[in-house]
Amino acid sequence: MESFCTEYRNGSSPEKPSTEKSTATVGTVFQIQRFSIHDGPGIRTTVFLKGCPMRCLWCHNPESMKPETELGYRRNRCVGCGQCVLACPQGALTVCKEGIRRDGALCQVCLACTAACPTGAMEAYGRRMTPAEAADAVRLDKRYYDKTGGGATFSGGEPLSQPEFVRETAELLRREGIRTAIETSLYAAPHALEEVAPICDYIMTDIKVMDDAVHQKVTGCSNRRILANLVRLARYPVPVLIRIPVVPGINDSAQNAEQTARFLFENTPYRKIELLPMHKLATHKYEALGLDYPAQDIPLPTEEAVRQMARTLRTMGMEVLEK
Ligand code: SF4
Ligand code: SF4
Missing domain, CATH: 3.30.70.20 (Alpha-Beta Plaits)
Incomplete structure (x- = not known):
C-alpha cells in the first residue's frame, strides 16, 4: 500500500513549515504521491482525497470510498x-x-x-489537513513542475466532494505559479464544479458507460448528472481529457464507443479520449480493508479489445490515447 509522502509520514514537519494557518477549511487526504507521471502533464504531485459517492465495481482505490479515516x-x-x-x-x-x-x-x-x-x-x-499543509507538501517539487510542465493534481476519491479544500489549496499553489489539475468523475453538485473548474489548468474525467441502466448497476449512480456536468464544463476554457476505463462486458462494445463519441461531438468541444484498461492490482487494498473484491469475476481486457475500441472511436473522429 502506498503511504503518505515521506515528509508527512508519522506526522513529521514538512521541509518548509506552513505559515498560512488562518483558514478554517480542513480536508481529508489519504495519500500525497510525489513524482506522479500518469495524473496529467509532466511530473506532478497527486493529492488523493477521501470520499467518493460512486461505487464502481473495478475501483482501484477502495480506501478512498468512505469520507472518514479508516484503518487497514x-x-x-x-x-x-x-x-x-x-x-x-x-x-x-x-x-x-x-x-x-x-x-x-x-x-x-x-x-x-x-x-x-x-x-x-x-x-x-485518511488524515485531516489544512489547505496550507497540503500546499506545503506539493511545493516541495516545484522545480520539477517548472522543468516538465507538471504541477499538482487533486484526485481521489472524488475531489469535487471537498470543493472548498481543493479550491483553497489550488489558490495557494497558483499564487506561486504552480499549475493545478483535477481527476474527477463529475458526479458532483453543479456548485462544486463551478467552485473548482475556474482554478484548474487541466481536467481529467471519465465517461464510464453511456447506458444509464448499466451505469447504475456497475457504479451505483446514474450517469445523468455526470453528462450534464460535462456539458456545463464546456463553459470553462480549460483543456479536458476524457477517459474510458475499459471494463470487459460492461463498456467495451462498439455500441458504447459510438454512443460516447456521438455524445461528445453533439454536446461538448472535447475530442481527445484516453483508454485505461482495467487492472486488478488493487486486490490487496480490499483485503486490508476486510472487503470482498467486487470485480473478481470480471476478466481483464485483451489488447485486441482495447485496440478495437480505439479503432471504433477513431472512426467516429476522436483522437485516442492508449495506455
Ligand atoms: S483498533 Fe481502533 S481503537 Fe484500537 S488502537 Fe486501533 S484505531 Fe484505536
Ligand atoms: S502484531 Fe502485526 S499489526 Fe500488530 S503491531 Fe505487530 S506487526 Fe503491527
Whole structure:
C-alpha cells in the first residue's frame, strides 16, 4: 500500500513549515504521491482525497470510498509482535490464526495501533489537513513542475466532494505559479464544479458507460448528472481529457464507443479520449480493508479489445490515447 509522502509520514514537519494557518477549511487526504507521471502533464504531485459517492465495481482505490479515516491491516507485513494489541485502549484487537482481528464495534479509530505498529501492517487511510499543509507538501517539487510542465493534481476519491479544500489549496499553489489539475468523475453538485473548474489548468474525467441502466448497476449512480456536468464544463476554457476505463462486458462494445463519441461531438468541444484498461492490482487494498473484491469475476481486457475500441472511436473522429 502506498503511504503518505515521506515528509508527512508519522506526522513529521514538512521541509518548509506552513505559515498560512488562518483558514478554517480542513480536508481529508489519504495519500500525497510525489513524482506522479500518469495524473496529467509532466511530473506532478497527486493529492488523493477521501470520499467518493460512486461505487464502481473495478475501483482501484477502495480506501478512498468512505469520507472518514479508516484503518487497514496488511497481513503480509505483520510480524505478530502484538504491539498493536497492547496499544489499543478499547481492547478492540485480538491475535488470531489469520493475524490480528479487529472488533469494529469497539474500535474508535483513534489510530494508537498504527503508531505502535513497527512494520506499517496497521495503517491509517485518511488524515485531516489544512489547505496550507497540503500546499506545503506539493511545493516541495516545484522545480520539477517548472522543468516538465507538471504541477499538482487533486484526485481521489472524488475531489469535487471537498470543493472548498481543493479550491483553497489550488489558490495557494497558483499564487506561486504552480499549475493545478483535477481527476474527477463529475458526479458532483453543479456548485462544486463551478467552485473548482475556474482554478484548474487541466481536467481529467471519465465517461464510464453511456447506458444509464448499466451505469447504475456497475457504479451505483446514474450517469445523468455526470453528462450534464460535462456539458456545463464546456463553459470553462480549460483543456479536458476524457477517459474510458475499459471494463470487459460492461463498456467495451462498439455500441458504447459510438454512443460516447456521438455524445461528445453533439454536446461538448472535447475530442481527445484516453483508454485505461482495467487492472486488478488493487486486490490487496480490499483485503486490508476486510472487503470482498467486487470485480473478481470480471476478466481483464485483451489488447485486441482495447485496440478495437480505439479503432471504433477513431472512426467516429476522436483522437485516442492508449495506455
Ligand atoms: S484505531 Fe484505536 S481503537 Fe481502533 S483498533 Fe486501533 S488502537 Fe484500537
Ligand atoms: S503491531 Fe503491527 S506487526 Fe505487530 S502484531 Fe500488530 S499489526 Fe502485526
